[in-house]
Amino acid sequence: MNEEILLEMKDIHKRFPGVYALNSVDFSLRKGEVHALMGENGAGKSTLIKVLTGVYTKDEGEIRMSGNSEALDIRSPQDAQKYGISTVYQEITLCPNLSVAENIYIGRGSGAVQNWKEMNEGADKILKSLDIPARATQQLGSCSLAVQQMVAIARAVDQECKVLILDEPTSSLDEEEVEKLFGLMRDLKSRGVGIIFVTHFLDQVYEICDRITVLRDGKLVGAYDIANLPRVQLVSKMLGKDMDDLSDIKGSAETYKAESNMPPVYEAEGLQSNAGIKPFNFHVNKGEITGFTGLLGSGRSECVRAIFGADRVIGGKVKKNGKEVTIKNSYQAMKNGIAYLPEDRKRDGIIGDLSIRDNIILALQVMRGFFKPMSKAEAQKFADDYIKLLDIKTPNADKPIGELSGGNQQKCILARWLLMNPEYLILDEPTRGIDIGTKTDIQKLALKLASEGMSITFISSEIEEMLRTCSRMIVMRDRRVVGELSGNELTQNTIMSTIAGGSEK
């Protein structure tokens, strides 16, 4: 391997109001290597990349590149481009209605006049040299996603790029397409391009990367050669739990004893949705708190979305209290007593311009039916009750929910589902992005509800929260269920090693 340092970022700081996004982060990239940048949500990966590509300007620190004696001064994406730093994003940012050649050359022409013949020939040459199966004159939209992704890379490479950043390029590709992309990456590597690879897929990291840099909470955890970092180590570093000195912090969640004569409240067999998860089996008993765990993007949210009918269910059998039922959409799920607090509160949870009151009563109102609207007095009472019960901080129930803080918004959505009095409550990342106090409140509430007989599924990226609340956990990796842990198995060690999978233990 080439040991020559291509790019070096030193002591990078970046602060946003209220958030220290990058705190003295170092990063170095060698010539001709694929370097994985790993970290959970909020670790600072995307901030680091945005600093490097000029979307953000750094507060402190310096960036150096081989061949430049001065430190780089990157203030805009154009600057980054100039230094030979190119980025290919997860979502394709090309124009599907233009030809492949146009996409490669768009926005780079020096004048208004374009020589089409020359352009197409040039594009064909690039495509051929990179072994990309596309023609220059083909419309980009007619290519497969992988090829589109590769065209985006071709565009980057053609701009004499020395550093190529691939931000989750594989998340919408199938296995075969991923292989093709990796082929291209190896080719580029052999030409001396340094590649920064951001992904959530552990297997892919171990297949293609040479080194790994792990970030956590805006700080550098370390940079490692892939050979020296077993998967379990990587997971523990990402989650911030050191494997060796972990003491079991098993919390208050009692080991759940199922009443043997009762069928599970909810049971799924071979459930599958169009969101790309493999078919899975799952059940939850009365008064039990189960959890789905795994790294971000492992498919844990997609599983519960399938249970609630939020994505299109394309297979599997579902039983409710032992009886087979059909749950193809959210309404059917709600009719079967299932409630779902979604992961993305802004996108899927709140109805921003509506009042707190309307947001709280919405689910119950839908359950009651189109011709049975709640009187304003009744709605007001429900709203007031839950504002008090969950301690939602607002002057009144008329305030639009969008104006509340994240934690209070989350409590309103929680109130919405509690008001429905569900048998089975799914909480997908209920504690994300909210203050510590509310986090604890929500965990306590989950435990209390379970003790009263409600079945709960709890998802959190913070393992302690899961350990504290769940009595059984489903472990996911790369969009499939890879294990189920309960009782004594519920320790950080086992969870992390199950998440990591692979041969190492």
Added chain:
Amino acid sequence: MKRKLLAMIMTVTMTGALLAGCGSSSSTAETPAASEPAAASEAAPASSEAAPAASEEAAASTETAETAPASGETIKVGIINNDPNESGYRTANDKDLKSFFTAENGYEASFAYSLKNDEQITAAQKFIQDGVDYLLLSAADTAGWDTVLQDAQDAGIHVLLFDRTIDADESLYDASVVSDMAKEGETAVAWLENQKLDEYNIIHLQGVMGSAAQQGRTGALDTKVGENDNWKLVTQQTAEWNAEKAQQIVQSVIDSGEKFNVIYAENDDMAKGAVAALDKANISHGVGKDVIVMGFDCNKWALEELLAQNWNYDGQCNPFQATYLDEAIKTIEAGGTVDPKVIIMEEKGFDASEITQEDVDSYGI
């Protein structure tokens, strides 16, 4: 997949819009009946006295044709017209041509309809190939006819224009049968003057500004008002051939309390809208009543209003052009030439006190 579906739907939409474009000529024609014939503004002195009253002649010649076909040999005519669905005027025009150019009258007629010039030209070329004797043309557009008409002339085919003029050399056609909008206006204003009112306080409802019918019908009234002190325009507004707008304009005058005793509407629809406003405000109108109502185009329903004495006057915009065309063809067949080339049709103005059921039936469109 989604994009494909969308593309498909868009195609359907476009097709739908196109179809609509064809069918909905009625929606682009601002009014049925009015404004159709392009005004022959350079109209030659009225040779119309020579031409007998249209429909009487039509009836007469039909009869004669039945007994004795013209010359034993049928005359082949190719008729290119606008879409009959375009307006009530056009429907009446087409009906008239169809019922006249028959085998009984010694004609073998083929018809082609289009609102598009290029399609009309294609049809003309086809008629030339078919070897018609006469090409009768109501052009969709004034331009672009030179070549094809030259071809016709070379093939020895006579060209007669009806209803609309074109921008081509006069030598390329043998005759042109048109309405004179300015004359329509003059006839109407002359009639109004004959009513000998002490004062003329007129609500003038105009058609779409700039159209031939609007210009012709407005011109005569404007001149009169300019010349006489006792002729006043209470309001002069375009209601764009639209009954609803006319109703609102008249309503507004009524609300203002201004006095008026004449409604001069440039088509029947607007007159109807005006009358609706009068009815609502309990202002009497018609023969011997407070307000004189005048319309144009001679829609059948409008003439019935005249017959019921609810309106006072309706000016004709003559769609019955077949007899004029026949006259011209006869002249040419006899070896003569049509002179002058522009034939202005006789157009009547109907007075409510004189109109008969017969008039309604024969002139109503």
Added chain:
Amino acid sequence: MTNLKKIVGKQIFIPIAALLILILFNLCADPSFFKITLGTNSAGNPVLSGYLVTILDYGSELAILAIGMTLVTAASGGQDISVGATLAIAGSAMLKVLCGGATSASVMQAPVIVALLVGCIAAMLAGAFNGALVAYFRIQPMVATLILYTAGRSIAAWINNNELPIISDSAFTVYGGFIPGIPIPTPFFIAALCVLAAWCLLKFTTIGLYTQAVGINENSARLNGINPEFIKFLSFVILGVCVAVAALIKISRLSTINYSVIAKDIEMDAILAVALGGNALGGGKFNLWASILGAYVIQFLTTTLYKFNVQSDALPAYKAVVVIALVVFSAPTVRAKLTELSKKKSRSVQLAGKEAA
């Protein structure tokens, strides 16, 4: 000060302010604008007349259409531009029934209610077509309704074989005129009935909540068991009903129909009414009553312009001024500036008050 702020902050303030401006303008220009006289019509029945009565009369169709257009706007975040064409279809169908298929009739050949039902079905079908394109095929509302916008009037003409049916039964003029013995124009009562029906719809069903939820956040609405497609579809069908009722008034006014010009450009006025009601044209929260008031304000403007003899083909230009004013005042940047200004003012007022004290 805070009270004033509260009033100004309310959505319905926008149409009220516009109305006040118009009233003030007319008061200054010519107070006779507000004169209402009681007269008798040809049948000897008392009728009110005057500009204000005309506004109540002619603004009514628009108010009815504004109800449907508000729902469509809120649910789909777009507008239906085929309202005028659909109105022609409904009117054509009604006249066909009323004339018993003939081109003219001196007596109604069928009860008005039957004709209205047929018109409703025709307009609801048109609405369902639009709604299906928008909701299920996810075509932008303006584009989807462009189809009927172009084709609708031809369909209307086709229903009556391109004839223009006329009905000369005086009993039919009641819907666009006066009910014998009642001096207020009937359209106003029909509009009032529609408003009542809309009130009931909002009161006795959850359509208000669902529509807003769908308009604001379709994802959330779906995850709360609401079927966003159906709600959008429904809003277009309801607009269809509104169109049919408006069509009845329109054809009753003239006892006939002219496919090419009936209710021409009325969709633009209806959309303007929604905007003038302070509703976001991008969908979401709505205030039906503000839209209805907005409709009458637009008619107020139209009538005012007619009074001052503005050429009727120049009316759109004046409406454009209203649109520009609305757009400017609802622009976030202008709003921010205005709040800043009012804050400054209130501060200076407070200061002045203190100094005075």
